[in-house]
Amino acid sequence: MSEYAEIDLGNGSRSKLQILHGTEGPSAIDVRPLYQSNGVLAYDPGFKSTASCKSAITYIDGEQGILRYRGYPIEELAKKCTFTEVAHLLMLGELPYAQALGDFTQTIHDHNVLHEQVLSFYNGFRRDAHPMAVMVGVVGALSAFYQDLQDYSKSEHRHKAAIRLFAKMPTIAAASYTYSIGRPQRYPDNRLDYSSNFLQMLFGRPNQAYEVDPVLAKAMDLLMILHADHEQNASTSTVRMAASSGANPFACIASGIATLWGPAHGGANEAVLKMLEEIGTPANIPLAIKRAKDRNDPFRLMGFGHRVYKNLDPRAAIIRDMTKAVLKHLNMENDPFMAMALELEQAALADEYFIEKKLYPNVDFYSGVLLRAMGFPSRMFTALFAVARTSGWVSHWLELKNNEHGIDRPRQIYVGSGLRHVDR
Ligand code: ACO
Numbered sequence: 001m002s003e004y005a006e007i008d009l010g011n012g013s014r015s016k017l018q019i020l021h022g023t024e025g026p027s028a029i030d031v032r033p034l035y036q037s038n039g040v041l042a043y044d045p046g047f048k049s050t051a052s053c054k055s056a057i058t059y060i061d062g063e064q065g066i067l068r069y070r071g072y073p074i075e076e077l078a079k080k081c082t083f084t085e086v087a088h089l090l091m092l093g094e095l096p097y098a099q100a101l102g103d104f105t106q107t108i109h110d111h112n113v114l115h116e117q118v119l120s121f122y123n124g125f126r127r128d129a130h131p132m133a134v135m136v137g138v139v140g141a142l143s144a145f146y147q148d149l150q151d152y153s154k155s156e157h158r159h160k161a162a163i164r165l166f167a168k169m170p171t172i173a174a175a176s177y178t179y180s181i182g183r184p185q186r187y188p189d190n191r192l193d194y195s196s197n198f199l200q201m202l203f204g205r206p207n208q209a210y211e212v213d214p215v216l217a218k219a220m221d222l223l224m225i226l227h228a229d230h231e232q233n234a235s236t237s238t239v240r241m242a243a244s245s246g247a248n249p250f251a252c253i254a255s256g257i258a259t260l261w262g263p264a265h266g267g268a269n270e271a272v273l274k275m276l277e278e279i280g281t282p283a284n285i286p287l288a289i290k291r292a293k294d295r296n297d298p299f300r301l302m303g304f305g306h307r308v309y310k311n312l313d314p315r316a317a318i319i320r321d322m323t324k325a326v327l328k329h330l331n332m333e334n335d336p337f338m339a340m341a342l343e344l345e346q347a348a349l350a351d352e353y354f355i356e357k358k359l360y361p362n363v364d365f366y367s368g369v370l371l372r373a374m375g376f377p378s379r380m381f382t383a384l385f386a387v388a389r390t391s392g393w394v395s396h397w398l399e400l401k402n403n404e405h406g407i408d409r410p411r412q413i414y415v416g417s418g419l420r421h422v423d424r
Contacts, residue, residue: 058231065311083224087391111167112188131176131383132261140254161249162394174201195220226315229392235259244408266385268364272303303365310358323370
């Protein structure tokens with residue numbers, strides 16, 4: 001039986017709006033009839049109280065610190081699955097077993113090489129360009145390459161586009177790095193899994209063998225799993241909005257990369273490391289905390305706080321443990337960045353401001369320390385995030401095949417000048 005909420009609109013009219021329930025999580029009031037029936041808009045800048053769609057991919061309970069992909073807790077997926085399996089789960093709805101995993105892996109292998117002509121795009125960029133700038137350009141340019149299967153009402157065409165994006169993204173990201181340092185890039189090696197392949201393309205030299213360190217490959221796979229999807233975050237919402245117009249999928253994902261780049265989103269792990277460098281020594285932590293609390297100071301604790309989590313981001317705890325394990329493996333147990341991060345976390349979590357505002361470490365707080373230890377240059381941190389998140393973006397893009405509400409078109413409250421006339 002349908003439930004309704006009746007709302008007094010303050011202008012003498014009332015509106016009867018349906019209440020919608022998902023499998024879990026808060027219910028939502030369906031405000032769609034508001035404008036049609038009453039000529040009133042809902043106002044929610046920043047979408048803090050808005051469910052923009054129905055989705056069956058990822059569930060988050062920010063108060064409890066819960067994250068699940070297609071029903072599976074992130075902790076179980078991180079412990080028991082590979083990233084390729086998780087990507088299959090996100091994109092196709094189920095964890096793959098035996099034959100399905102083999103077929104999925106084979107399809108990725110069939111599509112992980114770049115068209116040689118795509119490589120010529122890199123030469124148009126300055127060597128010092130940020131890898132995310134290069135990735136936005138190159139991924140957008142892919143829309144000019146795959147014009148063979150563009151009837152996206154057909155599931156075969158949709159699936160091919162999603163696989164092409166997912167399979168090529170590590171190659172594209174690695175090339176944005178190798179181009180910046182002038183090193184020829186190795187091709188993907190289909191004997192390796194997705195994450196190991198990314199590592200060998202990033203760090204391997206074309207003229208010598210590259211042994212993938214299994215501990216680092218495991219850490220990379222884990223980072224990929226943890227960054228794979230996060231429901232309607234800014235970049236995913238951007239991809240969905242671009243896709244709502246029927247735009248080319250490669251262009252849609254390029255828009256997601258552009259959004260992810262920002263320091264309030266995926267760029268935060270790079271910003272965390274910069275912040276730790278700036279703080280310099282544990283003795284300066286109290287000053288950093290003081291500055292972060294000062295409303296008149298733009299300084300914020302990067303890697304702290306989250307729009308949805310008002311509890312520890314479950315991904316942060318997993319990355320913190322993995323960071324300790326990797327540092328031990330690399331004989332870097334006294335890494336000064338890790339020491340600073342641990343101390344900063346403790347100091348912030350004991351501070352009234354952070355307690356009251358429920359500001360906890362997020363996924364980015366430790367990932368920068370981990371990636372730095374693994375040899376990643378800081379400008380590649382967000383690029384790695386983009387590789388992982390491509391699995392989520394394409395899953396949302398695939399889900400949109402049932403886009404029952406057509407093009408996304410928010411409205412506004414107009415606050416500009418009233419009618420004027422050109423006085424001449
Ligand atoms: N340091 C100090 N104060 C903070 C921080 C922080 N990192 N984050 C939030 N606050 C304060 C805000 O100033 C605000 O204070 P007020 O109530 O006095 O105005 C209050 O906490 C609530 O913060 P909002 O900005 O309203 O929270 P919002 O949900 O809009 O922002 C965000 C979330 C952008 C992540 C924010 O916490 C932030 O900027 N964090 C640092 C950047 C970061 O780590 N981003 C990565 C996010 S995870 C991801 O995208 C993968």
